[in-house]
Amino acid sequence: MAAASSFTSLKLSTPSTTLPWKSHHSLSSTFGVATISFRRQHHREHRRFVVVSMDAKPTILVAEKLGEAGLNVLKEFANVDCSYNLSPEELCTKISICDAIIVRSGTKVNRKVFESSGGRLKVVGRAGVGIDNVDLAAATEHGCLVVNAPTANTVAAAEHGIALLTAMARNIAQADASVKAGKWLRNKYVGVSLVGKTLAVMGFGKVGSEVARRAKGLGMHVIAHDPYAPADRARAIGVELVSFDEAIASADFISLHMPLTPATSKVFNDETFAKMKKGARIVNVARGGVIDEEALVKALDAGIVAQAALDVFTEEPPPKDAKLVQHESVTATPHLGASTMEAQEGVAIEIAEAVVGALKGELAATAVNAPMVPAEVLTELKPFVALAEKLGRLAVQLVAGGSGVKTVKVTYASGRAPDDLDTRLLRAMITKGLIEPISNVFVNLVNADFTAKQRGLRITEERIVLNGSPESPLEFIQVQIANVESKFDSAISELGEIKVEGRVKDGISHLTKVGSFEVDVSLEGSIILCRQVDQPGMIGKVGSILGEENVNVSFMSVGRIAPRKHAVMAIGVDEEPKQQSLKRIGEIPAVEEFVYLNL
Ligand SMILES: NC(=O)c1ccc[n+]([C@@H]2O[C@H](COP(=O)([O-])OP(=O)(O)OC[C@H]3O[C@@H](n4cnc5c(N)ncnc54)[C@H](O)[C@@H]3O)[C@@H](O)[C@H]2O)c1
């Protein structure tokens, strides 16, 4: 029988696992109802888990102007607070009552903002491409997902780049200003032609490619530099990919389309301007920070750069008397690349849907600081995601003292080729399971790797290929913890490590191995593991102790090495037994050791 089909997103099956980027303390105040199927041995029932109360809608702060269509999408799901032009202090105050924030390039979402949110902020939506105004490291450390809207403004930015290119070549802005000042300077504003000239596109991504396409239509010879761009994409547009130095040395026009990163910061500087063809002309619709602006002023004054057309600046808005902006040979626009009616409407819808989806717990297709998992892969992996977390929780609870876990090995066994399996999601959930029961840290898909690293927890992964059916993405997952003692000796494998193994059966997580013992218990409720001398009547004895206390047994299985020797009994229980009952189980003469594990 298939697993619950009512899931449309990654909503895990118990309140403790719920949404992948939701913190514990926000569980009570957020949104959503998940319907799941819940299988027992003999019947199936449907339960509705109220993940959080519906009266407490999430609050989304829209900190910069967003298109109406996007606002409508947000309003259907959340309380929307449109507060533009907040000071940094006001933003930090407001953020503590917000579950998500949407910004454009004008708002700095820095570490202080995340710290001020007190853990409530779960999603940052960047209504556009560049995320250089969001502190991604701080977002990740705070388990906050960052999503952007990377496609809707591509054409607008490319069109603006071409507009600046042509305007610069024909002195449109300067000539316009002079005519309005009552002058008629036909000789002064003689321009240069584009046809036959070489354009170097620096950054051959979405915008860069569109600029290249359009420039070719203008009869330009287009070359590009991008260390990561695929050669076949360039070939398809008829553009040659060249080195940085070659691009800037041979171009008459240079158009910038790379992101601002530590590697691209001030990449156009004294040294690189000196390598340019004398009289080169530069267009920048990417980010101001990729140019050393002082160096550009010098290069303009020296005639190395004949003209520049700039939509973006290191500081926005730039200081009124900024030499660069005031320079005669500079055409400037106030970061208008994405500002067309069409692009802003598209961006607003793109980001609103991404933010709402993320708040609902769906994996966002435009996540910037979390793995992007295609929907079809997610559907397949969903039951294994739940299994992964439960195995992590079980394994760590088997450690004596619960701490000191440093080395964990995870083995994924599958009938499919190892490359077919994207384990990032599974690893994140195992990490969550390993860390949360023994700390007050909350772990989600965003911060799992960071949190593991911070705690010195090393997780190695191995994939093994089985002869089984490739229909399912996985046969079993095994979690081994090395160099620790166990409070349940039988969980220690032949190799001296705590070992638990699980499978998904009919969509439900099952524990199938503890140490060297084969068991089979569905991972719902909680579990008692009990090693005993294999003899008749043991199941009855334990069952009746639990029955007297009205603790419902959901599953029971016994794994043994050989008849009448040692056996491990795994008992699934719906309620937590009282200490007294657990003590009585321990006192059954044939019971050698037992442990109660919370899932
Ligand atoms: N002015 C505006 O309003 C506006 C609008 C849209 C985009 N942008 C900016 O334009 C830039 C490009 O946007 P996009 O949507 O094309 O992004 P993109 O990610 O599709 O493309 C960026 C390209 O830059 C390349 N790149 C990375 N490092 C590089 C380096 N050191 N040298 C050369 N290339 C490098 C990448 O490989 C990628 O192909 C971004 O900075 C974005 O913020 C500005």
Ligand SMILES: O=C(O)[C@H](O)COP(=O)(O)O
């Ligand atoms: O990176 C982007 O998407 C552009 O720079 C647009 O920025 P904006 O949303 O502030 O116009």
